[in-house]
Amino acid sequence: MQQEYTIEELLELRESGKYALVDVRSPKEFQEASIPGAINIPVFSNEERSEIGTLYKQESPEAAKQRGLEIFSDKLPRFINDFQKLNKPVAVFCWRGGMRSKTATTVLDLMGVKAGRLKGGIRSYRQYVVKTMESYNLKSDLIVLNGYTGTGKTKLLHQLLDKGYPVIDLEQMAGHRGSIFGQIGLLPNNQKKFDSLLLQDLEKYKDKKHIIIEGESKRIGKVVLPEFFYSKKESGTQFFLHLPIDVRVANIMEDYKPEESPEQFLEAFQFIKRNIHSPIANEIQKLLEGKQFPKAIALLLEYYYDSRYEHAITQSEGETVHIHAESMEDAFQQLRSNLKNIKF
Template identity: 40%
Template sequence: MSILFNMPYRDIEAHELFQLEDMVLVDIRSPQEYKEFHIPGAVNVPLFENEEKKLIGYIYRNEGVDRARELGEELAKGKLEEFYRRFKELRDKHKNVVVYCWRGGMRSQGMCKAMSDMGLELLRLKGGYRAYRQFILRDMERVLEGIDFIVLTGKTGVGKTKVLKLLKEEGMPVIDLEDLAKDRGSVFGSVGIGEEVSQKQFDALLYEELRRVGSGLVFIEDESRRIGNVYIPESFWKKKERGTYVEIKASMETRVKNIISDYMKREGWEEEAREAVKRIKKYLGPQRFNYLMECFERADYEEVIRFLIEEYYDKKYRQFGEPVIEVNCDDARECVKRLKEFYDSLSHEGKVQDIALQGR
């Protein structure tokens, strides 16, 4: 037993995570649970593998909690030396090793107790991931108080995401919501990406990004409340609605090139795009749908994109705020320059109106 803590391990509250120095988080849930969502930056040292967890769950449902606990202990005992090795490596590299499971129950308690018995002092997140999630959703509103958004709005393909990436490369404060969601926020939003993000993971990533940018003005893209399969948290959405809106514009040629660049990077994008078009067949009508399928057959992808921009995206386009200026993005670097000037104008009182008049 540790003399320092007067107990096998020490529990910490979720808010204390952000006060620890030199910390590593260890998620001991199964690999599948970890993949679905985890605290950003955490490493996975699973107490049970996916099939083992399924078996324990089956035993629990059919034979009761005692037998399930016995089976869990049997499976874990055979891995203790490997667990010790992995936690020892982490403990040698980091001052604080924090273990968590889903609700801070038997898995994290058992792991911390076992490692303590073998001479390793660990910390345990009280309440597990669930407590962490409850905390960040409450705390997000507080963090947002010190942030004001410059919201880039504009039609599909004008280059908003490209501009955000360039701004970030130049050290400007940026939060890329579509990158966090792994979706571009439309019926074609996931084409060519090949990843999915759960709501829990999105919220955690968004909170960490808000903490990263700190306070002040931050560039974001204008999004609807839903991005693919995830929703923007209420506190973030309300702050975005009160942001300063800038409309990005570009020629049809630029828009087509941007979409080709964004959507056609990953193998298999064409079939994903065909399936996406099928989902809007009712909106397009049979004649326009058949025309698109013909374009796919002859690999005329530029025409597919141009047609979808004119007949689908532009007709469904909706702005969520009134832009104070317009910036052309046919030249992305020049667009970034203008946006940085606008950022500076907002940072220094009295210049916003002049910039807005120039932009009209």
């Protein structure tokens, strides 16, 4: 009889590090959302899954199963080899804990690979995430790194993370930088994937008194922050960064690389153009068309983004600490100095 794991048992196996979690769904399904920490060894490719689904609907379940068996048989040696290279027991899962995970665990067992499967598939994991988030008690207070666009908040977050501070990178989880230009060069995540990644980090830091995040609006690209988290963010201590305009422009050029996607930047600008005084908006348009990005960015900061941030900071309920720095290194040193008296 095949070994079945509940979602709680599966997560314990993941945390032990002694088991590999393997998503046997197609690469497209895996990319849309999976269990954090899992790897993808698909039974079927995206195209094969589509072909089998079409057969199921248009002909019969039997025809679909027959075609699935033919496809899987051809790739069986490579499939088993991929699992053997993991060199540890595995826990596999598909969508509902059905045919794909059952087939995978059966053939792996025959080849001497210790394998169990998630009862109910990833659907049971999604139900677990939703239920947990609905009643989540976030005991940690949030320290919010805020500041005008281009102050390198994400870079500073990662520097703090490297120094051992508890940091949650919301933009990385969302696959979006949080602005109208925020998804350029990135692959935005959906709510399912975002919730899974956020819950994983919340559990990792559940015993910390403080967690450091970047100041974000309630919506980041395609995803929305859960209410309990957003409320904590609003009441958290705010560290507001001030940096010279030339440093901010340089940060944006390095992060966004507009010269690699000029058409996308011009297209995104159209969504905010009407909110900028017409003569300035037309000048920005010409600069973007002429690929004079530093000048265009400087005008966007002065006439659009800075005024929006000034409004946002006045809405904060928590204490605000202003950090005036001349460089990124200066900002980091001042930030660490201010964090010394905070217990994590």
